[in-house]
Amino acid sequence: MIIIKGIAASPGIIIARAHVLEDEEIVVTRIELPPDQLKNEVQRFKAAQRETHRDLDAAEAKVLKLLGKEHAKLIDTHRLILRDTLITHDVPQRILKERVNAEFALSETLEVVNRQFEKLDDEFFRERRHDLFDVGKRLLGHLLKHSRRSWSGIEQPCILIARNLLPSDTINLKESLILGFATDLGGKTSHTAILAQSLEIPAVVGLSDISRRVKQGDTVILDGEQGLVIIHPTSEAMAKYQKIRQQAQEEERALGSLRGMPAVTQDDKRLRLQANLDSPEELKSLLALQPDGIGLFRTEYLYMNRPAAPTEEEQTKAYASVLKAAAPQPVVIRTADIGGDRLTQMGIEGPQNEVNPFMGLRGVRLFLRHLDLFKTQLRAILRAAAKGNAQILIPMVSSVAEVHAVRRLIAQASSELQAEGVDVPKNIELGIMVEIPSAAVLIDAFIAHVDFVSVGTNDLIQYTLAVDRVNEHVSHLYDPLHPAVLRLLQAVAQTARKAGKWASVCGEMTSDPHAVPLLVGMGFESLSVSPRMFLRIKQTVRRLNQGAMAKLVAKAAACADSEDVRRLMREQGL
Numbered sequence: 001m002i003i004i005k006g007i008a009a010s011p012g013i014i015i016a017r018a019h020v021l022e023d024e025e026i027v028v029t030r031i032e033l034p035p036d037q038l039k040n041e042v043q044r045f046k047a048a049q050r051e052t053h054r055d056l057d058a059a060e061a062k063v064l065k066l067l068g069k070e071h072a073k074l075i076d077t078h079r080l081i082l083r084d085t086l087i088t089h090d091v092p093q094r095i096l097k098e099r100v101n102a103e104f105a106l107s108e109t110l111e112v113v114n115r116q117f118e119k120l121d122d123e124f125f126r127e128r129r130h131d132l133f134d135v136g137k138r139l140l141g142h143l144l145k146h147s148r149r150s151w152s153g154i155e156q157p158c159i160l161i162a163r164n165l166l167p168s169d170t171i172n173l174k175e176s177l178i179l180g181f182a183t184d185l186g187g188k189t190s191h192t193a194i195l196a197q198s199l200e201i202p203a204v205v206g207l208s209d210i211s212r213r214v215k216q217g218d219t220v221i222l223d224g225e226q227g228l229v230i231i232h233p234t235s236e237a238m239a240k241y242q243k244i245r246q247q248a249q250e251e252e253r254a255l256g257s258l259r260g261m262p263a264v265t266q267d268d269k270r271l272r273l274q275a276n277l278d279s280p281e282e283l284k285s286l287l288a289l290q291p292d293g294i295g296l297f298r299t300e301y302l303y304m305n306r307p308a309a310p311t312e313e314e315q316t317k318a319y320a321s322v323l324k325a326a327a328p329q330p331v332v333i334r335t336a337d338i339g340g341d342r343l344t345q346m347g348i349e350g351p352q353n354e355v356n357p358f359m360g361l362r363g364v365r366l367f368l369r370h371l372d373l374f375k376t377q378l379r380a381i382l383r384a385a386a387k388g389n390a391q392i393l394i395p396m397v398s399s400v401a402e403v404h405a406v407r408r409l410i411a412q413a414s415s416e417l418q419a420e421g422v423d424v425p426k427n428i429e430l431g432i433m434v435e436i437p438s439a440a441v442l443i444d445a446f447i448a449h450v451d452f453v454s455v456g457t458n459d460l461i462q463y464t465l466a467v468d469r470v471n472e473h474v475s476h477l478y479d480p481l482h483p484a485v486l487r488l489l490q491a492v493a494q495t496a497r498k499a500g501k502w503a504s505v506c507g508e509m510t511s512d513p514h515a516v517p518l519l520v521g522m523g524f525e526s527l528s529v530s531p532r533m534f535l536r537i538k539q540t541v542r543r544l545n546q547g548a549m550a551k552l553v554a555k556a557a558a559c560a561d562s563e564d565v566r567r568l569m570r571e572q573g574l
């Protein structure tokens with residue numbers, strides 16, 4: 001039996017056989033495209049060519065440094081292949097003629113050439129095909145980075161073991177036979193981990209080399225509570241985990257009695273306890289928890305795994321159905337936060353080529369660069385707003401100027417819609433996510449221009465502590481109880497309260513029973529929780545005394561480091 005410790009990314013325990021996804025395993029599926037998307041697809045292929053040229057430049061510099069000029073010539077061969085009409089002409093032609101995705105067109109073209117190479121007698125020339133495939137693989141890598149992996153080949157329930165999974169891979173797991181996953185890379189608040197939680201797929205990430213240690217078909221226990229993966233478990237371990245699973249199911253049933261009960265503290269402070277919605281499939285089970293509304297509706301799912309942006313019609317329908325189902329409770333619709341680890345296949349200029357995507361063109365920055373996309377989403381939200389109680393939330397705001405720009409755009413969209421005879425609500429509430437330190441530090445300047453604020457602790461912590469939320473090497477430094485984080489949170493809650501605006505927290509910190517006492521003590525009016533933890537957090541809130549927590553916060557924020565904060569909490573039995 002081998003036990004490997006990683007990061008608990010999504011709770012739950014699974015015992016099943018492993019399906020190991022080879023890092024090199026490139027799955028190409030044929031996707032038929034509508035005629036109006038073909039031009040875009042050719043552009044996407046061209047972008048991959050540009051990226052491959054950049055790869056080759058970097059590879060050349062490296063070879064030159066390590067091995068000298070002679071060897072660097074090899075790269076020239078690859079450049080020639082990349083400039084060959086086979087790549088520059090045949091592949092785009094195949095996309096247009098056969099109306100297929102670029103990956104498929106490329107692999108078909110390479111296959112034809114491969115067959116021709118195979119017929120050559122001269123071994124030297126026959127072996128040149130490896131250079132061709134090397135270039136082809138680079139191109140495919142760039143194309144597939146932004147597209148979904150296909151899980152349709154998996155025929156038995158299993159635990160997926162992989163080097164890494166992107167959010168766009170994860171979003172489709174629910175339709176597959178994958179019961180849980182374990183990866184070498186990743187952090188607790190990566191979007192992959194958040195999606196796994198909301199899809200209720202147990203996951204352990206940041207396991208360093210799990211993809212090399214597990215063999216295809218091994219029996220594995222995945223413990224998403226403790227962040228453990230157990231390979232070849234003994235019969236004792238199996239029995240122990242079966243018992244833990246049973247206990248967890250019983251606990252879950254007991255928490256069920258809190259459904260519909262108010263999130264009120266022992267000293268009668270009523271909180272608005274809301275839930276986060278990541279995709280419409282979760283809507284029904286989320287609403288069954290009877291939250292005080294949806295405190296964060298992440299709309300990125302609408303933009304993933306597709307070559308073109310969702311239309312205004314499609315979006316209006318999506319928002320209207322969520323608003324209608326949640327009414328009269330409010331729904332905070334966040335405009336799409338694309339970029340970072342949430343890449344799209346839409347061929348948008350920018351985010352694909354960034355060295356530091358979390359600091360790059362993401363969220364409102366990307367949308368202010370692509371006003372057509374922004375305007376379409378705002379129009380859709382405004383059109384759907386009549387169906388319920390909508391509030392708009394803007395992600396990744398770092399300056400007041402961005403708030404002004406968004407307000408202008410909303411005003412423009414509203415008057416256009418009115419001119420078209422559409423009924424638009426007059427005073428739809430507008431809020432910003434406080435997730436970049438500049439917004440937290442300057443909260444007094446922001447607060448006058450917004451109706452509410454919602455703290456995104458996932459990003460606020462990563463930017464305040466300079467800890468990449470998807471990098472397992474620094475995950476031990478990712479700390480919601482760091483006094484620097486606590487002071488920022490405290491300032492946001494206090495400033496909003498003084499200005500008469502409401503403040504919420506919607507990051508994963510709200511799902512941590514050890515951090516929630518501090519958020520309650522700071523006086524946030526609302527917490528938006530991952531559905532999976534909703535009832536457990538309600539139980540935590542109902543056991544707290546808000547006045548006592550406010551005193552605790554004052555002490556915690558004065559601590560020099562998080563160990564002192566933890567000691568304080570332990571002393572209070574928290």
Ligand code: PEP
Nearest residue numbers: 435456457458459506507
């Ligand atoms: C956050 O940053 O805390 C947040 C809620 O946004 P996301 O996790 O979608 O980046």
Ligand code: MG
Nearest residue numbers: 435456458459
């Ligand atoms: Mg965020």
